[in-house]
Amino acid sequence: MLKVSRLRGPFITLVAGLVAGLSCAAVQAQSPSAPNLSNNCAGCHGTNGYSAKPMPIIAGLSQPYFSRVMRQFKNGERPSTIMGRLAKGYTDAEIDEMAAFFSSQIWKSPEQELNPAKIAKGREIHEEKCAVCHRDNGRFQNAETPRIAGQWSHYLEFVLQEYWRVGRKMPNRFMTIVVQPLTTSDISALSQFYASVK
Amino acid sequence: MLTRRRFLAALGYSAGLGLAPATALAGEVRYKARVVIVGGGYGGATTAKYLRLADPRVEVVLIEQDPEYVSCALSNEVLADERTLESLTFSYDGLSAFYGVKMVYDEATEIDPVNRKVKTAGGLKLDYDRLVVSPGVALRWDAIEGYDEAASQIMPHAWFAGEQTRLLRSQLDDVPEDGKVFIVAPPNPYKCPPGPYERAGLIAHLLWQHNKRQAKVIILDAKENFTKKALFFQAWEAHYPGMVEWVPGSKDGRVLAVDPQKRTLKTEFDEHRGDVVNVIPPQKAGRIAEVAGLTDDTGWCPVDPMTFESRLQDDIHVIGDACIAGAMPKSAYAANSQGKNCALAIQALINDNTPPEPSFVNTCYSIPAPGYGISVAAVYRLRDGEIVAVEGAGGVSPLEGSDWDWEREMEAAYARSWFVNITSDIFL
Numbered sequence: 237m238l239k240v241s242r243l244r245g246p247f248i249t250l251v252a253g254l255v256a257g258l259s260c261a262a263v264q265a266q267s268p269s270a271p272n273l274s275n276n277c278a279g280c281h282g283t284n285g286y287s288a289k290p291m292p293i294i295a296g297l298s299q300p301y302f303s304r305v306m307r308q309f310k311n312g313e314r315p316s317t318i319m320g321r322l323a324k325g326y327t328d329a330e331i332d333e334m335a336a337f338f339s340s341q342i343w344k345s346p347e348q349e350l351n352p353a354k355i356a357k358g359r360e361i362h363e364e365k366c367a368v369c370h371r372d373n374g375r376f377q378n379a380e381t382p383r384i385a386g387q388w389s390h391y392l393e394f395v396l397q398e399y400w401r402v403g404r405k406m407p408n409r410f411m412t413i414v415v416q417p418l419t420t421s422d423i424s425a426l427s428q429f430y431a432s433v434k
Numbered sequence: 435m436l437t438r439r440r441f442l443a444a445l446g447y448s449a450g451l452g453l454a455p456a457t458a459l460a461g462e463v464r465y466k467a468r469v470v471i472v473g474g475g476y477g478g479a480t481t482a483k484y485l486r487l488a489d490p491r492v493e494v495v496l497i498e499q500d501p502e503y504v505s506c507a508l509s510n511e512v513l514a515d516e517r518t519l520e521s522l523t524f525s526y527d528g529l530s531a532f533y534g535v536k537m538v539y540d541e542a543t544e545i546d547p548v549n550r551k552v553k554t555a556g557g558l559k560l561d562y563d564r565l566v567v568s569p570g571v572a573l574r575w576d577a578i579e580g581y582d583e584a585a586s587q588i589m590p591h592a593w594f595a596g597e598q599t600r601l602l603r604s605q606l607d608d609v610p611e612d613g614k615v616f617i618v619a620p621p622n623p624y625k626c627p628p629g630p631y632e633r634a635g636l637i638a639h640l641l642w643q644h645n646k647r648q649a650k651v652i653i654l655d656a657k658e659n660f661t662k663k664a665l666f667f668q669a670w671e672a673h674y675p676g677m678v679e680w681v682p683g684s685k686d687g688r689v690l691a692v693d694p695q696k697r698t699l700k701t702e703f704d705e706h707r708g709d710v711v712n713v714i715p716p717q718k719a720g721r722i723a724e725v726a727g728l729t730d731d732t733g734w735c736p737v738d739p740m741t742f743e744s745r746l747q748d749d750i751h752v753i754g755d756a757c758i759a760g761a762m763p764k765s766a767y768a769a770n771s772q773g774k775n776c777a778l779a780i781q782a783l784i785n786d787n788t789p790p791e792p793s794f795v796n797t798c799y800s801i802p803a804p805g806y807g808i809s810v811a812a813v814y815r816l817r818d819g820e821i822v823a824v825e826g827a828g829g830v831s832p833l834e835g836s837d838w839d840w841e842r843e844m845e846a847a848y849a850r851s852w853f854v855n856i857t858s859d860i861f862l
Binding site: 267277283287289290315317318323324344347390394401 | 778854
């Protein structure tokens, strides 16, 4: 029979050590709360991610897409003016917390000043070249496909121009192949079309 | 009763957005606590809104001496005729109507931390359970010989937006073709680190537009370095070649005295005369913070970064420019970020919960020439009880590389969009 007294000392020391180790790890690796992480984004992206133009609306983006794009910004796969510098400030887990926060908002498409002729032209191009992925007139979203219906037209134009520019290393080869043969007028039309979809 | 729909109509969202209704509850309200906030700027107004959003049973009283807020951020654009002061002016009506913030348009003159009361110039005595002090900066009138408040009517600082901005702008009309505009840049720390340098660019823009291309904008700096320095040099050279000069402290840039009547400035070894002299003096925490015993001998307010509680007085939080926030700069975005974290910390403390782990961001956009934007950004967290910038993250806009010049255009658009977004986040 084991003598409890002989075991207790080292056992308690071991447990105490484990607990102390865990506490230390917890104190150093404290992760900010989801609201504290996400509320900072409002400075540029508006309260809860409902932005003023042309900063992109992020309220209502799908959770897997948000997580994926932030990782792309973080590892440099997707170029950016500022998002790369910011995304690097978060762990992947923190990014996922923010993704949960923003994806739990309901997408709202704002009123925009748009040109009907451009919208009509954009719809044609969409149906011919984009609808296969950007289903439901750009409302569809999954890990690879953002919701673009109802996004600010100026922002859509900016991203399309990113894909259009030769030499800018963008993460999605399909997009590059489809967008590069377009004209700037096509890009403007597409942006207006998707912006017009509620 | 105003519904939540109206306030985002300005941004174009026509339907309600389903945020927790935080308007003043009709009829008798039994608040569980009162939080008084002194200062309705980027820090205080943010805290007011986010506290009401977090807990509508907490009464929030905001003491602010001006009936409208004029944003200093982006006010340099007024100097270049790129925007109006009206576009920088915000009402507090949204905070009161949509969020039930109780506005008191008055000046807080005294704080009694023992009995937890705030006194105002108008004679009010407000009890508080918790107090947030967000007074911004005060200018040190004793720092540069000859530069007192009266002097600022001749040599404007324009470091608070409004009348001073108008004064500086109107003085620029009288700069002769080969005139000199001096900007005196302060030592660290001060509100808005890139501000003087963005101002230099935009003043040069105005002079350029008025065909005064032989004129000079000379920055006499107490410092050796400044934020986004290489980017500003690049911008000045690209847009106003030869017009903007920067004199660091080590090259006799530190201004010791000014004579407003003569429009002269004295450095250690030299004397200068300007047609327009913009003095941005050294700074410290806003007066009420000093009066209330919240400042240390640096003139700024030490706080616990977990909650922004003062290290010197109980139940009082200090946020924004006035506080010492580790690695964070004194900026609008920083004040807004701190205000949100502080609001959630206060909500926790009032409800006897542990304050949540904070997270902060700062992004400073500068527009040294119209349509040309640059930025510095950082993410902050606590480490070992201090606010530190996350390593490997943040940084400034690129100086070169593919598309860098195209990105300047986008950054200028984002800078202006940032302004609409943050002020909507605060006031709408």
